[in-house]
Amino acid sequence: MRKVLIVSNTSWNLFNFRRALMKRMANKGYEVVAVAPGDEYSERLIAEGFRYIELPMNNKGTNPVEDIGLAMRFYKLFKSEQPDVVLTYTPKPNIYASIAGRFSGTPVIPNISGLGATFIRENLVTRIIRLLYRLALSFPKRIFFQNNDDLKLFVDSGLVKEGRAERIPGSGIDTACFCPLDTPPRDSGGVTFLLVARLLWDKGVGEYVDAARSLKREYPDAQFQLLGFLDVENPQAVARSDVDQWQREGVVEYLGVTDRVIDVMRKADCVVLPSYREGLPRTLIEAASLAKPIVSTDVPGCRDVVDDGETGRLCAVRNSEDLAEKMEQMIKMGPEARIEMGRRGREKAIREFDESLVIEAYMNAISEVEIEKG
Numbered sequence: 001m002r003k004v005l006i007v008s009n010t011s012w013n014l015f016n017f018r019r020a021l022m023k024r025m026a027n028k029g030y031e032v033v034a035v036a037p038g039d040e041y042s043e044r045l046i047a048e049g050f051r052y053i054e055l056p057m058n059n060k061g062t063n064p065v066e067d068i069g070l071a072m073r074f075y076k077l078f079k080s081e082q083p084d085v086v087l088t089y090t091p092k093p094n095i096y097a098s099i100a101g102r103f104s105g106t107p108v109i110p111n112i113s114g115l116g117a118t119f120i121r122e123n124l125v126t127r128i129i130r131l132l133y134r135l136a137l138s139f140p141k142r143i144f145f146q147n148n149d150d151l152k153l154f155v156d157s158g159l160v161k162e163g164r165a166e167r168i169p170g171s172g173i174d175t176a177c178f179c180p181l182d183t184p185p186r187d188s189g190g191v192t193f194l195l196v197a198r199l200l201w202d203k204g205v206g207e208y209v210d211a212a213r214s215l216k217r218e219y220p221d222a223q224f225q226l227l228g229f230l231d232v233e234n235p236q237a238v239a240r241s242d243v244d245q246w247q248r249e250g251v252v253e254y255l256g257v258t259d260r261v262i263d264v265m266r267k268a269d270c271v272v273l274p275s276y277r278e279g280l281p282r283t284l285i286e287a288a289s290l291a292k293p294i295v296s297t298d299v300p301g302c303r304d305v306v307d308d309g310e311t312g313r314l315c316a317v318r319n320s321e322d323l324a325e326k327m328e329q330m331i332k333m334g335p336e337a338r339i340e341m342g343r344r345g346r347e348k349a350i351r352e353f354d355e356s357l358v359i360e361a362y363m364n365a366i367s368e369v370e371i372e373k374g
Helices: 011-017 019-027 042-047 064-081 091-104 124-136 148-156 205-218 240-249 261-267 282-289 320-333 335-352 355-373
Strands: 003-007 031-036 051-054 085-089 108-112 143-145 165-167 192-196 223-227 270-273 294-297 312-315
Touching: 003 019, 003 064, 011 019, 011 031, 011 042, 011 085, 019 031, 019 355, 031 042, 042 051, 064 091, 085 091, 085 355, 091 108, 091 124, 108 355, 143 148, 148 165, 192 205, 192 261, 205 223, 205 320, 223 261, 261 282, 270 282, 270 320, 282 294, 282 335, 294 320, 312 320, 320 335
Parallel strands: 003 031, 003 085, 031 051, 085 108, 108 143, 143 165, 192 223, 192 270, 270 294, 294 312
Antiparallel strands: none
């Protein structure tokens, strides 16, 4: 039986974003093995019928000795498992599994799902990371990117050869599952805005709160909600004390965390993500598939999902005043116009972001690898 290893920096990522691909490959006769650090979703992967291998990694660490150890663990894993192909997601697996794949003779297909702080800021650490990308991505024959800006940046910077790079529509979305419900439109005054993300400053949380504070003065019935992980291990993490203060102030409502994002998103009138940079934000694809109009920033990843003026509005990055202006336009346009904007967004989601497109791209790439191996 042909074997595929699917590697990420969390089991949560594999369960929530890669499960459809894993099931499709299993149905095609592959032995699918999930590889990630252990977390509460590891058992869920096993319950879905996948073999799971725990592989510890420090996702935020920059210790070179530690990272060399990670590359060695990947090498030993590939030699012992002898997979036909390895699919990797998130930075450390993309880099160190690709290097291990070169020395173990294992085909690896990395997925550059977003560059985050690596390309937002410029310092010694980010320069080293770029050098590691240049080394690691010289080995795989096929590298997937989730937006055209990142693909072009890597090619123009000499980090990857153009012929090996291909853009796919993120992790894809089950548009049949993420479908809108027929609900009566609400009046313009009580519009509910929703930001779904890990609560990091890089996601534009501060700008969202500032915009909400400004709009609350004129539209007291408008609601501004936050949904996502708090207390994450990240230097850009928003402190719980900040969120508590915003709630006491009456500016935003923090909804916590849920596995049923779809239920919360369906109740919103508009989904907002003022991020500084993205790969291809799944929350926006989900919002579009649910026929929700979107307000987001004109940055890589976000602008791939939003057609400005058609399916949502794009605002300037790190600019709470422009964000507030675009959100106010959503309030003023009225419910019927928002519904029409959401309808066009769903059409775009079905056309460009359905998970079948992602699965097809992977199956084609895996077939190419198998042909090359003879």
